[in-house]
Amino acid sequence: MRILFVHQNFPGQFKHIVPALLARGDEVVAMGMGDYAPPREMRYVRSHARMGTGKDGHPWSRDFDTKVIRGEAAFRSAMALREAGFTPDVIIAHPGWGESMFLHTVWPKARIGLYCEFFYRSDGADTNFDPEFPLDQEEEQAARLFVKNAGNYLSFQHATRFMSPTHWQAASYPEWIQPRIAVIHDGVDTRAVKPNPDVSLRLSNGLNLTRDNEVITYVARNLEPYRGYHKMMRALPDLMKLRPNAHFIIVGGDGTSYGASPPEGKSWKQIYLAEIEGHIDHKRLHFVGHLPYSTFKAILALSRVHVYLTVPFVLSWSLLEAMATGCAIVASDTSPVRELITSGVHGKLVSFHDVDELIAAVTDLCQDAEHRAMLGQNARERIVRAYDLHTVCLPRQMAWIDQLGMA
Structure with a gap:
């Protein structure tokens, strides 16, 4: 299977999945906006924004502008990959910064899976939780958060499967999409992270x-x-x-x-x-x-x-x-x-x-x-x-990817 990972700070939450896919023989390409030295078995493409976020637009839309700028950067990297002959079967992306918004226009037949880390809410989560940092205009903040989630909504439209690390994080998303979110944590390598009485x-x-x-x-x-x-x-x-x-x-x-x-x-x-x-x-x-x-x-x-x-x-x-x-x-x-x-x-x-x-x-x-x-x-x-990486989480993640590839 040919798999493209997209994360602004790759590998991010995908640091365990990628080596496992490479080990079983999948072709893996990754795209991000930071420095990353890939293993020789895979290709990494660093995207570059062509402009910065402007200050003349509406203040509520600046976060969305930033996501569009990042989305365009990922889009142009995707076009270059396509011209070089790479066509993924599956795209797995973190949509939080906008990079996943336009990938479906480059590869309309690729199945897209999204890592759902957090959906911003005006109540029931972090917003206005600590009374030491009160919001002066709660209604305005709710409006801003609605726009802040716009990139997520656009990415949802062309995705096939969704994955979130915890039930609480999955529950932050709109009710209509929650039944489609598989809850699979990134995993902890308990062979390496363990008590050490001689430390x-x-x-x-x-x-x-x-x-x-x-x-x-x-x-x-x-x-x-x-x-x-x-x-x-x-x-x-x-x-x-x-x-x-x-x-x-x-x-x-x-x-x-x-x-x-x-x-x-x-x-x-x-x-x-x-x-x-x-x-x-x-x-x-x-x-x-x-x-x-x-x-x-x-x-x-x-x-x-x-x-x-x-x-x-x-x-x-x-x-x-x-x-x-x-x-x-x-x-x-x-x-x-x-x-x-x-x-x-x-x-x-x-x-x-x-x-x-x-x-x-x-x-x-x-x-x-x-x-x-x-x-x-x-x-x-x-x-x-x-939550063990090797016996619980990684097998479930691999199965989720395989199911995405067959969707």
């Missing part, structure tokens, strides 16, 4: 940590309110008093992945760190930024208690990886998290909005080794049973 890690300041140290971890792609960074920071002064020997490792970048950007010239990291300045011990607080994956796994294996916080939004891979590592997890009691964690069974759930509840849950787990061990074991068993 040790030397930080950049020379401190060497092992499982004998009390280590509390927090992970986000970027340190921002969407992932509860402000709540974690506000919990730190009391946690440091209550756990005087604990070290706190904070993983994540200084940028913004989701939600509003911070005031110009600042980062969310700086803003909330400044808020607690004078009330924490900097020698026990370790910001490690973005890390090589091997170091990231070591930090999870060190963790005595792992904190995961999020508004109702796309579920982070890091939560499943922490569960696969056997971490004792304190997480926000929000809809996407509840799909993975039953409180008291696989971890402890606390209100996203209640810092005191977060402090109490982390402190309780630090004091109860037996409870930590039970939660961590249950968490890993859940991931191995339902």
Whole structure:
């Protein structure tokens, strides 16, 4: 089968599927807008936008303009591929940035499958969830989100099959399309992501940590309110008093992945760190930024208690990886998290909005080794049973692709 993958940041969610397809002999071509060094068995085409988003149009339509610009870039790359003799049987695309909108005009007979990560909603999800960041004009935001989803709607028209990583994310989509969405997670390689009682890690300041140290971890792609960074920071002064020997490792970048950007010239990291300045011990607080994956796994294996916080939004891979590592997890009691964690069974759930509840849950787990061990074991068993890459998710993904090819 000839398969074209389209993702603005390839490989993205397709990083496990592509090697499996190549291994069984499928012809794979990928298209994206970033740098990627493909294996010698496949071809990668980098698309380039011919223009930037203008500032003279209607402000509500600028996001859609950006998607059309990206869609045109992918369209022209597709035309070049067709002229070079490539015609895919199947196109698998992430529609979130617009690249998939015009591909059907280049290859009208190709079957298109879409990776459905998130459909923006004005209620019941991330929008206006945190009262600390209220919307002044809710009706206007609803209108903006309606236009923001326009690229998704256009991509839906010519797609045959759909796939979403969680039930909650699938349920964010319009009701008429939900029955057509197969829920298949990207998967966790539980052979590689697992407990490691012998782990040790030397930080950049020379401190060497092992499982004998009390280590509390927090992970986000970027340190921002969407992932509860402000709540974690506000919990730190009391946690440091209550756990005087604990070290706190904070993983994540200084940028913004989701939600509003911070005031110009600042980062969310700086803003909330400044808020607690004078009330924490900097020698026990370790910001490690973005890390090589091997170091990231070591930090999870060190963790005595792992904190995961999020508004109702796309579920982070890091939560499943922490569960696969056997971490004792304190997480926000929000809809996407509840799909993975039953409180008291696989971890402890606390209100996203209640810092005191977060402090109490982390402190309780630090004091109860037996409870930590039970939660961590249950968490890993859940991931191995339902989200393992090799035995569950990848076989289902491959079957979904085969069914798409036969549609």
